[in-house]
Every structure is written in C-alpha cells, then in structure tokens.
Amino acid sequence: QKEVEQNSGPLSVPEGAIASLNCTYSDRVSQSFFWYRQYSGKSPELIMSIYSNGDKEDGRFTAQLNKASQYVSLLIRDSQPSDSATYLCAVSTYGNKLVFGAGTILRVKS
Amino acid sequence: GAVVSQHPSRVICKSGTSVKIECRSLDFQATTMFWYRQFPKKSLMLMATSNEGSKATYEQGVEKDKFLINHASLTLSTLTVTSAHPEDSSFYICSAKTSGNGADTQYFGPGTRLTVL
Numbered sequence: 697q698k699e700v701e702q703n704s705g706p707l708s709v710p711e712g713a714i715a716s717l718n719c720t721y722s723d724r725v726s727q728s729f730f731w732y733r734q735y736s737g738k739s740p741e742l743i744m745s746i747y748s749n750g751d752k753e754d755g756r757f758t759a760q761l762n763k764a765s766q767y768v769s770l771l772i773r774d775s776q777p778s779d780s781a782t783y784l785c786a787v788s789t790y791g792n793k794l795v796f797g798a799g800t801i802l803r804v805k806s
Numbered sequence: 807g808a809v810v811s812q813h814p815s816r817v818i819c820k821s822g823t824s825v826k827i828e829c830r831s832l833d834f835q836a837t838t839m840f841w842y843r844q845f846p847k848k849s850l851m852l853m854a855t856s857n858e859g860s861k862a863t864y865e866q867g868v869e870k871d872k873f874l875i876n877h878a879s880l881t882l883s884t885l886t887v888t889s890a891h892p893e894d895s896s897f898y899i900c901s902a903k904t905s906g907n908g909a910d911t912q913y914f915g916p917g918t919r920l921t922v923l
Contacts, residue, residue, distance in 0.1 A: 727910075728910050728911075730911070732914075739899045739917040740914045741914070742911065742912075784850070788910050793840065793852055793855055794912055796849050796850050797849065798848075798849045
C-alpha cells in the first residue's frame with residue numbers, strides 16, 4: 697500500500713525563523729511530489745511541486761527531494777504568522793491520483 | 807491561471823434529500839477531476855476519479871449509487887449525494903488536473919461544506 701508519512705506536529709517556530717517540514721513516502725516509483733497548504737476550514741492550496749532530486753526554490757519556500765532516501769521536505773524561510781496552517785505532502789506515480797500525508801500543523805508565533 | 811470553482815460553498819439539507827455539488831475549471835480544460843471529502847482534523851480522502859465522457863472510478867468503500875458523479879464536459883464535474891444522511895455531513899472538495907507541463911498537478915476548488923440535519 698502506498699503511504700505518505702508526515703509528523704502531525706504541531707511544529708512551533710518563532711516569527712522570522714526557518715520552518716522545516718518533512719515527508720517520507722513508501723512507493724519507490726513515485727514521480728511527482730507536491731506541498732499544499734491548508735488553512736482551517738479552507739481547501740488545499742498548491743505551494744510547490746518538485747520532480748527531480750535536489751532543491752527547488754520559490755520565494756520563501758524551498759522544496760527538497762531525495763528519491764534514494766524517499767524523502768521530501770519543505771523549508772519556509774522568514775516564517776510569518778500567516779504561514780500558520782496545515783501543510784500536506786502529496787505524492788503521485790506516473791500522473792495517477794495523489795496520495796496525501798495526514799499533514800503537519802505549523803504554528804508561527806509572533 | 808488554474809482556477810477551480812465549486813458551487814455551492816455551503817449547503818444545509820434535510821435527511822433523505824439529494825444534494826448536487828458542481829466543480830468547474832475556469833481557465834483550463836480538465837480531462838480528469840477528483841472528488842475528496844475531509845472530516846474535521848483529518849486529511850483528504852479520495853472518493854472518486856472523474857474522467858470526461860466516461861464513468862467515474864470510485865475508491866474502495868465509496869458507494870457509487872450514493873455518490874453520483876457526472877463529468878459532462880472538460881470544465882464541469884458534478885457530485886450528487888443521494889438520500890443524504892447526517893453521517894454524510896462533511897467538507898467535499900474537488901480538484902482538477904491540468905494537462906501539458908506539470909500534467910499531474912491538481913488544483914483544488916474552495917470546497918463545499920455539507921450539513922445534513
């Protein structure tokens with residue numbers, strides 16, 4: 697069974713710090729990896745997608761992928777209180793349906 | 807780009823009635839749409855995959871006769887909850903998959919909160 701594991705948190709970081717969110721996946725042939733942000737009562741919003749090993753940066757967000765270790769992470773630099781949300785890691789294989797992790801709750805304290 | 811809408815955003819209905827939820831891709835054509843539901847403090851649960859012009863594929867444990875899905879065009883999929891009961895109360899979210907670069911990226915609609923009395 698394909699699984700995506702995340703620490704449920706909450707992860708608490710002070711404003712301005714770097715938040716590091718981690719995710720592991722079980723299906724070795726997974727091709728595509730996504731990070732979504734979900735505010736309470738709202739639907740998920742795509743933050744980053746990553747397909748190749750290494751880092752991908754977009755503004756304050758950096759996604760890191762290590763296929764050998766089956767590990768994907770999201771770094772949020774200069775964390776803001778508005779970043780407080782649940783972050784969902786999602787994995788797909790050959791363009792098929794997404795498998796979601798349970799999400800990590802992030803709290804940024806001002 | 808890649809905007810997905812859902813209607814209605816919130817619905818309250820009596821037990822035994824049917825409720826239809828619409829999902830539209832506003833600025834792109836979506837050959838595949840997905841329907842999820844989410845209970846409080848839980849992650850998304852995929853209910854079914856909807857392909858334009860063909861029957862939906864339901865996940866194990868999801869009753870296809872209860873959750874009717876129609877994907878009549880490349881921009882519209884509908885989910886009908888038939889004979890709704892209080893246990894069907896949930897947050898229903900659709901997503902649409904783009905084509906081309908990043909073809910397996912799913913963009914989510916804003917969700918529909920269903921309350922069955």
